[in-house]
Amino acid sequence: MADSGVIDGPGRKDEIERAKSEGKDLTKEEKQRLRKEKKQQKKIKEKKDDKASQENEKEKKPVTSAAPASQPPTQPTVQKAPSAVPATAPVSVPASEASVPADKPTKTKAELKAERRARQEAERASKQTKKGETGQQAATSKPKAPPSDLQPVVKRLPEHIQVDNPDVLKKLAKKLERQQTPEHYAAKKIPLRSDYGYKVSLFSHLHQYSRKAPLTQQLSIPSTVIHPAIVRLGLQYSHGIVAGSNARSVALLHAFKQVIRDYTTPQNEELSRDLVNKLKPYISFLNQCRPLSASMGNAIKYIKKEISNIPSNCKEDEAKNKLLNCIESYINEKIILAGVAIAKCAIEKQKISDGDVILVYGCSSLVNHILCKAFEKNRKFRVIVVDSRPRLEGKEALRRLVQKGISCTYVLISAVSYILPEVSKVFLGAHALLANGYVMSRVGTSQIALVAKAFNVPVLVCCETYKFCDRVQTDSFVSNELDDPDDLIVTRKGTTPLEGWENESSLGLLNLVYDVTPPDFVDLVITELGMIPCTSVPVVLRVKNVDQ
Amino acid sequence: MELQAVLMAAGGGSRMTDLTYNTPKAMLPVGNKPLMWYPLNLLEKVGFEEVIVITTKEVQKAMSTDLKIKDVKMKLDVVSIQEDGDMGTADALRHIQPKIKTDILVLSCDLITDVALHEVVDLFRAHNATMAMLMSKAHEFTETVPGQKGKKKTAEQRDFVGVDKSGKRLLFMANEADLEDGLSIRKSIMRKHPRMLIKTGLVDAHLYCLKKAVVDFLTENKSISSIRGELVPYLVRKQFSKTVNSQKLKDDTDDQTQEKNDGPLLISSRDEPLLQLAQERSCWNDHRGDMSEAYHGGKLRCYVHIMDQGLCCRVNTLAAYIEVNRLAPKLFEEPSVHPSADISERCQMGSDSIIGAVCHIADKTSIKRSTIGNFTTVKEKVKVTNSIIMHGVTIEEGCNIQGSVICSNAVIGRGADLKYCLVGNGQHIEPEGKS
Numbered sequence: 008m009a010d011s012g013v014i015d016g017p018g019r020k021d022e023i024e025r026a027k028s029e030g031k032d033l034t035k036e037e038k039q040r041l042r043k044e045k046k047q048q049k050k051i052k053e054k055k056d057d058k059a060s061q062e063n064e065k066e067k068k069p070v071t072s073a074a075p076a077s078q079p080p081t082q083p084t085v086q087k088a089p090s091a092v093p094a095t096a097p098v099s100v101p102a103s104e105a106s107v108p109a110d111k112p113t114k115t116k117a118e119l120k121a122e123r124r125a126r127q128e129a130e131r132a133s134k135q136t137k138k139g140e141t142g143q144q145a146a147t148s149k150p151k152a153p154p155s156d157l158q159p160v161v162k163r164l165p166e167h168i169q170v171d172n173p174d175v176l177k178k179l180a181k182k183l184e185r186q187q188t189p190e191h192y193a194a195k196k197i198p199l200r201s202d203y204g205y206k207v208s209l210f211s212h213l214h215q216y217s218r219k220a221p222l223t224q225q226l227s228i229p230s231t232v233i234h235p236a237i238v239r240l241g242l243q244y245s246h247g248i249v250a251g252s253n254a255r256s257v258a259l260l261h262a263f264k265q266v267i268r269d270y271t272t273p274q275n276e277e278l279s280r281d282l283v284n285k286l287k288p289y290i291s292f293l294n295q296c297r298p299l300s301a302s303m304g305n306a307i308k309y310i311k312k313e314i315s316n317i318p319s320n321c322k323e324d325e326a327k328n329k330l331l332n333c334i335e336s337y338i339n340e341k342i343i344l345a346g347v348a349i350a351k352c353a354i355e356k357q358k359i360s361d362g363d364v365i366l367v368y369g370c371s372s373l374v375n376h377i378l379c380k381a382f383e384k385n386r387k388f389r390v391i392v393v394d395s396r397p398r399l400e401g402k403e404a405l406r407r408l409v410q411k412g413i414s415c416t417y418v419l420i421s422a423v424s425y426i427l428p429e430v431s432k433v434f435l436g437a438h439a440l441l442a443n444g445y446v447m448s449r450v451g452t453s454q455i456a457l458v459a460k461a462f463n464v465p466v467l468v469c470c471e472t473y474k475f476c477d478r479v480q481t482d483s484f485v486s487n488e489l490d491d492p493d494d495l496i497v498t499r500k501g502t503t504p505l506e507g508w509e510n511e512s513s514l515g516l517l518n519l520v521y522d523v524t525p526p527d528f529v530d531l532v533i534t535e536l537g538m539i540p541c542t543s544v545p546v547v548l549r550v551k552n553v554d555q
Numbered sequence: 556m557e558l559q560a561v562l563m564a565a566g567g568g569s570r571m572t573d574l575t576y577n578t579p580k581a582m583l584p585v586g587n588k589p590l591m592w593y594p595l596n597l598l599e600k601v602g603f604e605e606v607i608v609i610t611t612k613e614v615q616k617a618m619s620t621d622l623k624i625k626d627v628k629m630k631l632d633v634v635s636i637q638e639d640g641d642m643g644t645a646d647a648l649r650h651i652q653p654k655i656k657t658d659i660l661v662l663s664c665d666l667i668t669d670v671a672l673h674e675v676v677d678l679f680r681a682h683n684a685t686m687a688m689l690m691s692k693a694h695e696f697t698e699t700v701p702g703q704k705g706k707k708k709t710a711e712q713r714d715f716v717g718v719d720k721s722g723k724r725l726l727f728m729a730n731e732a733d734l735e736d737g738l739s740i741r742k743s744i745m746r747k748h749p750r751m752l753i754k755t756g757l758v759d760a761h762l763y764c765l766k767k768a769v770v771d772f773l774t775e776n777k778s779i780s781s782i783r784g785e786l787v788p789y790l791v792r793k794q795f796s797k798t799v800n801s802q803k804l805k806d807d808t809d810d811q812t813q814e815k816n817d818g819p820l821l822i823s824s825r826d827e828p829l830l831q832l833a834q835e836r837s838c839w840n841d842h843r844g845d846m847s848e849a850y851h852g853g854k855l856r857c858y859v860h861i862m863d864q865g866l867c868c869r870v871n872t873l874a875a876y877i878e879v880n881r882l883a884p885k886l887f888e889e890p891s892v893h894p895s896a897d898i899s900e901r902c903q904m905g906s907d908s909i910i911g912a913v914c915h916i917a918d919k920t921s922i923k924r925s926t927i928g929n930f931t932t933v934k935e936k937v938k939v940t941n942s943i944i945m946h947g948v949t950i951e952e953g954c955n956i957q958g959s960v961i962c963s964n965a966v967i968g969r970g971a972d973l974k975y976c977l978v979g980n981g982q983h984i985e986p987e988g989k990s
Binding site for chain 1: 556557558559560601602603604660671672673676677680681682683829830832833834835836837838839840843846
């Protein structure tokens with residue numbers, strides 16, 4: 008019985024003997040080693056393929072079949088090395104069979120099973136070798152595909168967080184090439200913006216652009232490939248002239264209105280399909296100027312849906328008017344009226360009461376609006392504005408509030424634990440609300456929420472429903488935005504200690520834009536649908552989807 | 556669709572009449588290419604497909620025969636104006652107003668530069684500016700100019716240019732000639748921009764991006780005749796004028812007429828409320844420290860891009876012409892010797908010389924740091940140093956030409972010795988002539 012286990016391949020002998028002597032199933036390392044050796048001796052095995060399978064069958068019969076217990080170890084061995092040389096199956100099966108101590112199962116069924124399985128393996132393996140070596144190599148080089156015990160549900164990662172993978176970058180470049188607008192068959196395509204500077208390794212999967220290398224450098228000047236309104240918008244995004252979730256969405260919709268106005272349907276095309284294709288390169292362009300925000304994403308989805316819902320018998324002018332009205336009503340409902348409703352909600356439900364000391368962070372258009380409205384309704388409160396570098400957006404918020412007449416205090420975020428004992432409520436704005444209840448907002452917001460929680464100060468987040476998005480994220484690393492690292496450099500009297508930072512190999516500058524706050528730190532979310540807890544976000548999303 | 560290019564090529568070259576009395580300024584050869592080829596090349600490189608060229612009939616004729624201009628792939632829409640009529644650049648714009656459908660980029664034909672044009676246009680686009688222009692730090696001319704005894708600095712009137720602390724927004728522009736006793740700056744400007752940098756050593760490149768509204772404004776205000784002289788200072792002043800900024804209703808008839816004049820200037824795009832909304836919601840401001848909103852609420856904005864590196868030269872004097880002949884060929888990677896030139900082996904040619912097409916250069920000649928035009932014949936034993944020789948010139952044997960400019964179709968007799976001379980068109984220099 009022991010001898011029958013030994014077959015071809017001198018290398019095999021030692022392993023199998025060892026296994027036999029130990030009387031155990033092949034251990035993990037041994038299985039790995041086996042796999043490696045099989046890969047190396049592929050060609051030899053090919054020839055002996057047929058011989059082995061023939062021998063195997065002969066051997067199986069006299070040899071007692073392995074107990075069912077040994078089957079599971081056989082399975083993983085066999086399956087983990089899919090590219091295994093045909094002899095694997097016959098080798099491992101007899102090995103395990105051999106390793107099993109004198110177990111004389113009279114289960115002929117098991118024997119037959121083993122035989123069948125061995126035959127199947129042999130056939131499969133022979134098919135693979137016929138396909139060629141490349142197939143085998145590909146199969147082994149994909150560590151992602153888990154052992155076929157689990158059904159692989161490989162989720163595709165979005166491109167914008169795979170910047171360190173050169174294949175993804177190549178794909179992106181190709182995609183931009185393909186997205187040229189139809190009339191320009193020449194080499195006029197949307198340019199690819201290149202990354203700048205050393206990226207900190209934790210965030211090397213994200214893009215980092217420099218403001219001094221705008222995308223317009225690579226475009227022709229009377230821009231024909233991309234509508235001038237979109238070029239202007241892209242420039243305003245990358246320079247930060249239009250910043251803030253609401254402002255960006257409104258500006259985007261304004262630019263789309265101009266695009267729609269200037270659009271003419273080409274011959275033999277339908278407006279509903281062609282216009283959507285026209286918008287795709289513009290969206291890629293804007294994405295490269297500055298990564299799209301969740302609110303912009305939702306607005307784009309809405310427009311695309313409206314465009315594709317235009318009936319084909321509709322005349323062009325009518326269709327255009329309809330679209331322009333849709334955009335107007337979207338802005339009106341989701342942004343302007345939502346803001347009004349949220350302010351009303353906050354003020355009437357006594358979220359801002361007399362004698363309150365309210366802490367705000369950065370410049371959120373919605374929070375500023377609420378505070379101004381509350382002041383108009385003669386509520387007596389004062390505001391503490393917390394600010395952080397490098398954007399120093401708090402200064403703008405401070406200006407707007409003081410202009411109205413609200414008494415304000417201004418601190419930097421490093422002083423937040425000093426000032427919190429005075430605070431009665433914290434109002435935060437949000438960039439997006441994620442489907443698991445996390446709040447994505449300007450970097451520093453989670454810090455404020457954390458410290459507020461430690462001081463037992465209620466944290467209220469104000470957010471319109473059009474900013475709710477389907478994404479799920481629990482940390483700030485996986486998906487974020489990297490701003491221009493040169494913004495962190497402070498020049499005083501013409502000199503700066505960070506001069507020439509690019510030449511320092513061990514120095515990296517990181518300028519993060521967003522972070523996520525867990526729902527445990529947020530007490531309430533004020534939306535135009537009412538005051539909801541953070542965890543009700545998926546419910547709202549579901550209701551929205553049902554409506555559409 | 557976004558920008559239309561307009562090239563002003565009708566100028567007379569009033570400051571270099573010696574060169575221009577037979578050849579119009581736009582066709583003067585620089586590095587063996589006509590002067591107006593350079594701005595056309597700049598526009599073509601950047602991606603323009605059409606240019607409106609405003610020029611005289613003479614230049615139009617010359618353009619149709621010139622090979623280099625025929626090489627230009629863009630569509631040139633030539634508009635000819637009267638040569639003798641005293642038409643300023645703004646008058647010319649008024650003349651072509653029906654052709655103008657969008658914002659314009661106005662260039663002068665005597666501009667030679669390698670600026671990255673997107674820098675100027677980006678300022679124009681990003682800030683929704685009414686005007687964006689290009690300026691450059693002036694460089695001293697080092698070559699001696701023929702016809703001028705010694706290095707005489709011409710009493711050029713200085714330009715005072717005031718920019719804000721970012722160096723991009725144009726706050727103040729005046730020429731020394733217009734200022735009587737001193738420079739006076741309005742208080743409103745100082746209040747809004749407490750830090751202003753005033754620069755004097757800048758060269759105006761005469762490259763402007765103007766909104767379409769400005770052209771419409773020009774058709775109503777017929778008194779403005781020059782872009783650089785009158786329109787630009789007017790726009791810069793208008794940024795801070797009260798009528799532009801205040802929102803209150805005016806009962807004063809004076810103010811109303813003024814507003815009527817400014818009406819076209821302030822026409823903004825449709826969907827003004829949406830843009831306003833976006834601006835309101837945006838947390839950006841161009842200045843910090845006072846209570847006003849972005850741009851101080853002003854709708855008229857002028858921007859300037861100041862180049863500190865690279866070539867930017869306006870060829871309007873003889874000194875500039877000589878300087879540019881030295882520098883312009885370096886912009887392009889072209890072989891310095893035209894393939895059709897016939898150069899004998901025993902000719903010593905320096906590496907920074909340029910030889911034009913169909914030239915005949917005989918033996919024992921020495922050509923250093925010079926430009927030789929097309930169809931020129933240079934006979935034996937001639938020494939040419941530091942000179943510019945235009946097309947169709949014949950140089951007989953034994954001549955020695957140093958630091959000179961020799962215009963087209965001139966004939967230099969045998970043995971002539973020219974130092975720092977300017978020889979006009981079709982002139983004959985006697986043999987053994989000395990200068």
